[in-house]
Amino acid sequence: MKNKFFIISALILISLSIYLFKSAPERLVDSSIKVGSQFPVRVLFQVVAAENAVARAIYTSDIVGKGKKVGLEYSEKWKNKTLDAGPLPALLLREVSRNIEKSPVPLGLFLGSDFPIASANKFSGSQVEKFNQIRADSNPAFFYSADIKRYVAMFPDYAVSEGCVTCHNDHPDSPKKDWKLHDIMGATTWLYPDETVSLEEIVEAISVVRAAISAAYMMYLEKCKNFQNPPEIGDRWPEEGYFIPNSKAFLAVYEKEASLKTMQILLSNTVIDADNSL
Template sequence: MRQLISRIPAAISQLIYKRILLAVTILFCVGVGIAMANMSRLSSTLIESQALQNATLYAQAIKEARTLYSSDVVNPLNTAKSINFTHDNKPTKVTVPVPATFLIELGNHIANKNPEVSVRLYSNYPFPWRQKEGGARDDFERQAITYLTQNPNQRFSRIEDFRGKPAFRYAEADILTSSCVNCHNTHIYSPKTDWKVGDVRGILEITQPLETITKKTHSGLKNLFLLLAGISTLGIAGLTLSISRLRQNAKQLENRVRERTAQLQETNVELLKEQEKCDRLLLNILPESIAAKLKDGQSSIADGFAEVTILFADIVGFTVLSAQISPEELLVFLNEIFSAFDGLTEKYGLEKIKTIGDAYMVVGGLPNPSTNHAENIAEMALDMQEELAKFNAKHQAGINIRIGINTGPAIAGVIGTKKFIYDLWGDAVNTAARMESHGIAGAIQVTQSTYNILQNKYLFENRGVIHIKGKGDMNTYLLAGRLVSAVLV
């Protein structure tokens, strides 16, 4: 009983194995049948492909022969008075046939050597002496002329009966070159005298029988089919399909795991790229240290700084310019100016706070405190004047800039939950804004606190006491230039 039970799995396995072999045999038979059914179509494709290749080579050889004849024979002899160029290749005196006649005679020679091959040159504009044989003689030739005249760089071919046998007819355009145009336009018997380089003068047709190519193709396909049938039979006899199937399943499973792993890796890479994009966008809005705090989950950020230097700048004359140009051009100009200012901000290690219309605000000494923030702001202010001068010279504009600077304590941070920005608050910020609004076009006005820091490194003009709205009377100075090189970050 136990032996019987132990034999059951083996019997089942053997039955499954036989069923699988039977299924594989049937599948191979079906495959062979399908292959036989497709053999005719494959044969036709191969025959047409071989015929097209042969015809193309024939046409290329004939045209190259004419080109060589024209360039190396006709052109050098054209100036010799004793040589007569004619379409008649049997004249009564010393003559040389023209290139077209040479091509026709070459085609006739090929046809004489290969009676089943036909080479013809025909046109809608044959010379008078070629009226009978030089024009289209059947539907194929008429269709070839029509199609290739409109598509000179294409080919026109078809398989059809020719002289009672299946043949491949191939035609391509005979295009006029610069060396041919003058001859055709000036010849006394030319049917057309307004030819141009690139015009289709006629059609070169090569017709070849398919019998030889068909026999070779069928023979090759028959041998291939027999070889495939033999290999299939041997394959069926030697298959251990059950084991192969298990191995195949294991490989498929392994491949799927690899594909899924690769997909996960690609997804992770894409996520990292998107994260990098988000980080770059955040760093374009906020300083790096502030962005890091927000990513850590801090909802409100505010830091006090004992001393920073704030710069406000306003473009003078931009309102007048905006009335003279389109909004699109205005935006391009403003972007060009502020992009230059952004470069200066990065150059001197400063923090751009914001732009409002044509006003620009930048600060030095935060979020990372520094000791030379006033010098860096002064250098940027002077460079901003230079950048605007370059802009005016480039665009022939007359705009100017008014700059105000102040040094003092400030609070910086991020507030809100939507469209948040890094901003400054404090009396020092308001005073810097007043320095700009009460300043002079083309000048850099600074407060006493900024002057005290920079007086030994830069040239200043004492503007004196002026009344500042909301601040009262204040003594201010105009930054005129560099006394010595400022110490930069």
């Protein structure tokens, strides 16, 4: 497992390095971005948030949204063996978070809110004030939380579909019943212990997030195999019928889009200097 992790990390690092040195605009080459370069931790947060957001958007739209139209079901009780259903997008993110926790990288992820269905996901401490500001200006928040000794990044989480709105408004445990489409329902929140990170540490975090997403999606595929009427798992997607893309097909689409966003983030940030921190 460690060898596989190392190989994946190395491949990502090589790909990023080649792109940075051979394809970067001249002004960025001159800024000496190289292996060993240090970045503010907010760059790591922006990268992992973008990687996660791409996977979640694809799953929400192309798997859940289009899957429902062809008869596939998704539920908060998806782990119930008697229920032929997959995880809702927020629950897939929960599995991603759990997988990240198992990794050697000290990266944390959770989806919090001021009106969560699960009380454990309610913001507390300095996160409350920061989230109120996010509601006011819709911008992500980056700060150091002394109570948990972690740097924190909070990215607004929107109600992107009617399904999200209906699910929360109709849920018996929801403390808020009047959510509307495009409301900020919470914040995808990331934690990391260090103020600065190297390019290698960013690459390692990317590797961990991608592995976590892959493992979470594989859990869904394994559940699909046990449905009374299982969808065909292969290269085809729900938009074509009662199909679910296999891990290779899903990850190919995800990694292509995520890699582009990651490149854009790295190329828009220069190496750290004495005044460039979180």
